[in-house]
Amino acid sequence: MNVETSVRVEDKLFYNRYLVDVGRPHIKVRAHTKPSPQLLALLKVCPARCYELNDKGQVEVTVDGCIECGTCRVIGEPTGDIEWSYPRGGYGVLFKFG
Amino acid sequence: MIEEKFDAIVVGAGMSGNAAALTMAKRGMKVLQLERGEYAGSKNVQGAILYADMLEKLIPDFRDDAPLERHLVEQRFWMMDDRSHFGVHYRSEDFNEERPNRYTIIRAQFDKWFSSKVREAGATVLCETTVTELARDAHGKVIGVRTDRRDGEIHADVVVLAEGVNGLLGTHARLRERPKPDKVALAVKEMHFLPRETIEAHFNLKGDEGVVVEAAGTISRGMTGMGFIYANKECISIGIGCIVADFQRTGETPYGLLDRFKRHPSVAPLIEGSEVKEYSAHLIPEGGYKAIPQLYGDGWVVVGDAAQLNNAIHREGSNLAMTSGRIAAEAIVQVKSRRQPMTAANLSVYKKMLDDSFVIKDLKKHRDMPMLMHTNSQNFFLTYPQLVSRAMQNYVRVDGTPKAEKEKVTLRSFVNARSWTGLFGDAFRLARAWR
Ligand SMILES: Cc1cc2nc3c(=O)[nH]c(=O)nc-3n(C[C@H](O)[C@H](O)[C@H](O)COP(=O)(O)OP(=O)(O)OC[C@H]3O[C@@H](n4cnc5c(N)ncnc54)[C@H](O)[C@@H]3O)c2cc1C
Ligand code: SF4
Secondary structure: HHHHOOOOOOHHHHOEEEOOOOOOOOEEEOOOOOOHHHHHHHHOOOOOEEEEEEEOOOOOHHHHHOOOOOOOOHOOOOOOEEEEEOOOOHHHHHHHOO | OOOOEEEEEEEOOHHHHHHHHHHHHHHOOOOEEEOOOHHHHHOOOOOOEEEHHHHHHOOOOOHOOOOEEEEEEEEEEEEEEEOEEEEEEEEEEOOOOHHHHHHEEEHHHHHHHHHHHHHHHHOEEEOOEEEEEEEOOOOEEEEHHHHHHHEEEEEEEEEEOOOOOHHHHHHOOOOOOOOOOOEEEEEEEEEEOHHHHHHHHOOOOOOEEEEEEEEEEEHHOOOOOOEEEOOOOOOOEEEEEEEEEHHHOOOOOHHHHHHHHHEEEEEEEEHOEEEEEEEEEEEEEHHHHHOOOOOEEEOEEOHHHHHHHOOOOOOOOOHHHHHHHHHHHHHHHHHHHHHOOOOOHHHHHHHHHOOOOOOOOOOHOOOHHHHHHHHOOOHHHHHHHHHHHHHHHHHHOOOOHHHHHHHHHHHHHHHHHHHHHEEEEEEHHHHHHHO
């Protein structure tokens, strides 16, 4: 089995503290039928594995575990694939150590 | 709407923002600092090494009450292949000095302390407030900010953009470009907790002595990147970072890399038995001198990571951030004391002062390194570490082969992998970029 699939990111996110701003996701994926190479790259590069393929083969984002690193912004914003902003003040990830 | 007008608004309470806000408040300016986190530091991630000299210039007696972890007495550099590492260690008793030069810190805790100093100096600090936009007048001059609180615009003579590497405001306002995938690294990091004595035994330390390990080689799987292990009092920071464009190209996952790094036979014993308490990620500006944007304009200056002021070769960032924040603030104080308006022409003194500091001088010295490392990542991060490791093993293993024969094998392995031209070319390019 390759290493990547053996790492459970969900377990890692469990260590962190979050204040989720329910119903106000700070990242949005543009509607698409076939994902661009940039969107597909996000499936792997997002350190919190927020991006997933749905059963129609489209890329979806769930921001609850987002660590606000900005990597998907750097890759996906120039192509218009995603819209990225910061969560409202006080919401999102809250590092105790950082 | 906050009716009062401020002398300066600082966006961000990280290293650069705190340095700027503190310097201006101490000089009697009316400063408002806005931070989107619940408290200063709650959004920030670092290794982290604190360089005392740059903080001393801001808070001379910081050692009295800053949350410092360990002062560094040893630095290790490891070149790794999958099973071994070849290391250079520098350790000196001289670092057990009265005013140590470098410390490890925990950013969230450090920033909270730094922020308390900013408040004490008289600045108004508002957390849980995301700045959403810069406000400009009809001529395009920046005159304040808008936030996600319902208080409309807040006005100031000058806005200090200390918003960090992923600065949205500056890019949205077209003051600078968004960081490009080949100019930023993504680092992932975990905090591993262990009893103090265990950490001291694992790293050969006593008391508050500390050590850092910087590691490169096959751990980054041919991508431009480095791993790091920093000993704190009761925990170990461990992480790895690579250029975002490389992640994109290879399809490697950041957590996969970190996991492999943690399981490397040279690393695993250091964190054995630990309890993980946090998993974080952050970008690091890696573009160097050539990526520095316009640093000032009508009513604004930009400092720290937002201005790409980060020395990736030497793993220094927070000290450049603190220094640029302080210098920008001093420049603003100068303009104000002359009762001049905060125009681009008047604020250009910031750039002049920064050019004269180590910040720009160091970045300029290494201006060709980022490109060299990036275009040669396979050689520097895969081929050479493997070759060096094999050469070392060949050298230390005693098996009756005559030494001359061993040396020939080593030389041949280098030439076969890179050819004479390749080897000389790499050495030459490296020397020239380092110059
Ligand atoms: C893994 C890692 C290891 C590192 N190790 C080291 C090291 O050992 N030594 C070293 O010197 N440097 C190190 N660095 C670099 C160092 O962390 C940075 O250079 C430094 O933090 C930059 O300071 P800054 O003030 O520019 O940005 P930051 O410290 O990132 O601060 C930016 C602040 O602005 C806030 N903000 C952003 N946008 C808004 C907004 N719109 N409204 C309100 N607030 C906002 C953020 O919440 C944040 O608090 C490391 C970096 C990383 C990622
Ligand atoms: S900001 Fe970072 S953690 Fe959040 S979704 Fe984007 S890549 Fe993932």
